[in-house]
Amino acid sequence: MKKALIAFGMLLMAAPAHADLTHKISSSVQLTVDAAASQATRLGSTYSVSGNNVSATLGGLTAPASATDAATMNSGTYTQTTDGSAFSFSESFNSGDAIPTGTTVSSGVVGTLPAFGSVTTTAGGVAGSLAGTIDSAGTMALTAGGAGTSATGQFVSEITIK
Numbered sequence: 001m002k003k004a005l006i007a008f009g010m011l012l013m014a015a016p017a018h019a020d021l022t023h024k025i026s027s028s029v030q031l032t033v034d035a036a037a038s039q040a041t042r043l044g045s046t047y048s049v050s051g052n053n054v055s056a057t058l059g060g061l062t063a064p065a066s067a068t069d070a071a072t073m074n075s076g077t078y079t080q081t082t083d084g085s086a087f088s089f090s091e092s093f094n095s096g097d098a099i100p101t102g103t104t105v106s107s108g109v110v111g112t113l114p115a116f117g118s119v120t121t122t123a124g125g126v127a128g129s130l131a132g133t134i135d136s137a138g139t140m141a142l143t144a145g146g147a148g149t150s151a152t153g154q155f156v157s158e159i160t161i162k
Contacts, residue, residue: 022160027153029132029140034148036124043117045071045096053087055079070096125149 047061059076073093080087097116113121125148132142138155145151 020160020162022158022162024158024160025138025156027134027138027155029134029142029154030150030152031130031132031145032125032150032152033127033130033145034122034125036122038113038119038121040113040116040120041118042097042099043094045073046094047073047092049076049089049091051078051087051089053081053085054089055081059091068099070098123148 057077061071062074126146128146130145130149132151134140140153142151
């Protein structure tokens with residue numbers, strides 16, 4: 001009996017277990033359809049003239065009548081200073097961009113693009129049959145859409161024992 005009491009006493013003296021068990025489950029689906037976009041930079045009018053052995057009434061730019069129009073070129077008059085002598089002459093004009101009337105967007109589509117000197121345009125994505133699901137067992141079903149789309153699925157199961 002003494003031995004049984006000693007064994008029972010030793011069991012009572014043992015430290016209790018402090019084990020924590022954590023189980024986390026998370027899942028997510030991300031479906032993306034790219035938007036149509038257009039970025040335009042309006043270019044201004046430029047005029048330049050240079051010459052050697054040339055007399056001139058210089059040309060230049062004429063201010064537009066409206067803030068939405070581009071400047072126009074005012075031609076100058078140029079004559080050779082000394083007949084029969086060597087000369088050089090260069091004149092250039094680049095017409096700037098006028099501001100078009102308002103651009104409208106309908107159902108994510110731009111009907112007319114701005115007609116500026118520098119334009120970058122990207123087409124919008126087409127959702128088509130784009131879809132994604134994840135069930136409680138972690139089974140993923142991702143369906144590809146049209147151009148400009150992406151589908152990403154993630155299932156994470158985490159067990160922590162401390």
